[in-house]
Structure formats: structure tokens, C-alpha cells
Amino acid sequence: SQKIEQNSEALNIQEGKTATLTCNYTNYSPAYLQWYRQDPGRGPVFLLLIRENEKEKRKERLKVTFDTTLKQSLFHITASQPADSATYLCALGTQPSNTGKLIFGQGTTLQVKP
Amino acid sequence: NAGVTQTPKFQVLKTGQSMTLQCAQDMNHEYMSWYRQDPGMGLRLIHYSVGAGITDQGEVPNGYNVSRLNKREFSLRLESAAPSQTSVYFCAISTSSWYEQYFGPGTRLTVT
Numbered sequence: 001s002q003k004i005e006q007n008s009e010a011l012n013i014q015e016g017k018t019a020t021l022t023c024n025y026t027n028y029s030p031a032y033l034q035w036y037r038q039d040p041g042r043g044p045v046f047l048l049l050i051r052e053n054e055k056e057k058r059k060e061r062l063k064v065t066f067d068t069t070l071k072q073s074l075f076h077i078t079a080s081q082p083a084d085s086a087t088y089l090c091a092l093g094t095q096p097s098n099t100g101k102l103i104f105g106q107g108t109t110l111q112v113k114p
Numbered sequence: 115n116a117g118v119t120q121t122p123k124f125q126v127l128k129t130g131q132s133m134t135l136q137c138a139q140d141m142n143h144e145y146m147s148w149y150r151q152d153p154g155m156g157l158r159l160i161h162y163s164v165g166a167g168i169t170d171q172g173e174v175p176n177g178y179n180v181s182r183l184n185k186r187e188f189s190l191r192l193e194s195a196a197p198s199q200t201s202v203y204f205c206a207i208s209t210s211s212w213y214e215q216y217f218g219p220g221t222r223l224t225v226t
Contacts, residue, residue, distance in 0.1 A: 006156075034215070041220075043204050043206075043219055044157070046215060046216070049212075049213070089156065089157065093211050094211070101172055102206075104149070104158070106155060107157075
């Protein structure tokens with residue numbers, strides 16, 4: 001069966017360190033993978049999108065990698081700050097592009113301590 | 115949550131009651147979808163629409179009906195609410211499932 005798995009345990013790190021979150025998937029052939037941030041009581045907010053033919057994407061302190069052989073995406077936040085504390089969700093876009101579904105993982109909560 | 119509105123924000127229903135959740139957008143996007151979010155389950159796709167009059171099922175469609183009469187609005191209807199439908203419901207819009215999704219603020223539904 002198809003699965004998207006994110007670490008359900010909260011990730012606690014010290015301010016200034018790099019946070020790395022993992023998204024693994026099985027039995028999908030996604031052409032896109034997206035990452036979102038969600039704060040308590042609010043809807044998710046889009047952060048980054050990476051295509052299957054892209055190995056890495058960066059945006060300010062954020063970096064996403066996409067390894068279709070390992071079926072894994074890594075999401076990095078460098079020089080983390082307490083304001084980065086939130087739940088981070090990965091999502092896969094399924095084929096075909098114009099009628100496909102976007103399926104989310106369950107999210108990983110990041111806590112950055114000052 | 116730019117451009118996406120959801121009504122109501124909160125709702126309490128008794129088992130068996132019906133209600134419609136409304137989603138409206140002002141971004142002129144074709145793709146609209148409904149998700150529910152439960153603790154530990156993440157966001158699960160209920161139904162989605164790629165244009166007016168075109169809808170399809172997501173991961174958890176049972177117990178829900180949708181309607182997309184025009185490009186701007188996408189409604190989610192619970193005909194006979196059950197306690198298992200207690201959840202937070204999010205509407206999202208985009209140019210397609212593969213691109214940036216804009217989420218609404220959510221509707222918190224409790225079924226007793």
C-alpha cells in the first residue's frame with residue numbers, strides 16, 4: 001500500500017543548530033514533493049516545492065533534497081531560531097499532474113529551544 | 115490564508131444532523147480540495163475538484179459529498195454527521211495538485 005511517513009516524534013534542537021526532518025514514501029511515483037509549515041490553530045503554509053529531476057532546492061535558511069532512489073526527502077533548517085518551532089508537513093503530488101491528488105504525511109513537530 | 119475563506123469557523127452538531135461547510139476563493143484557481151486533520155493522522159484528502167462541475171474522491175470520501183457549482187466555491191456536505199467526523203476541516207486551492215496550495219483558516223467541527 002502507499003505510505004508517506006514522517007517522524008511522529010517531536011524534534012527538539014538548540015537554537016543555532018541545523019534541524020533535519022525526514023519524509024519517506026513507498027509505492028508512489030511522485031513528480032513533485034512539497035513542504036509546508038503549520039502553526040497551532042492555523043492552516044498549513046507552503047514553503048518549498050522540489051521536482052523529481054531536482055536533487056536540491058534552497059530558499060533562505062531552508063534546504064530540501066529529493067532522492068527518488070531512496071524514496072526520501074530531507075528538509076533542513078539552518079541556524080534555527082525559536083520562531084521556527086512549528087509542525088512541518090511533506091506532501092506528494094500524484095500523477096497525472098492536472099487531475100492528481102496531493103497526499104500529506106502526518107507531520108513532524110519541531111521545537112527550537114533558546 | 116490569503117484568498118481562501120471558510121465558513122463557519124466553529125460548529126457543534128448532534129449525531130445525525132446535517133450541515134454544509136463552505137469554501138470560497140478570490141484567486142481564480144481551478145483546483146480546490148477538502149482535507150480533514152486529526153491528531154496523529156495528519157491531513158487526509160476527502161474530495162477534490164479540478165474545475166466547476168468536476169469532482170473526485172480522495173483518501174477518505176465516505177460520509178461526505180461535495181459540490182463545485184462554479185470556479186469560486188467548493189462546498190462539503192455531511193448528510194448525517196457521526197462522532198467520527200469530529201475534526202478540523204481545511205479547504206485548499208491551487209492551480210493544480212502539484213503546485214503551491216493555499217489553505218483556508220479551517221473549520222473546527224464537533225459531533226456529539
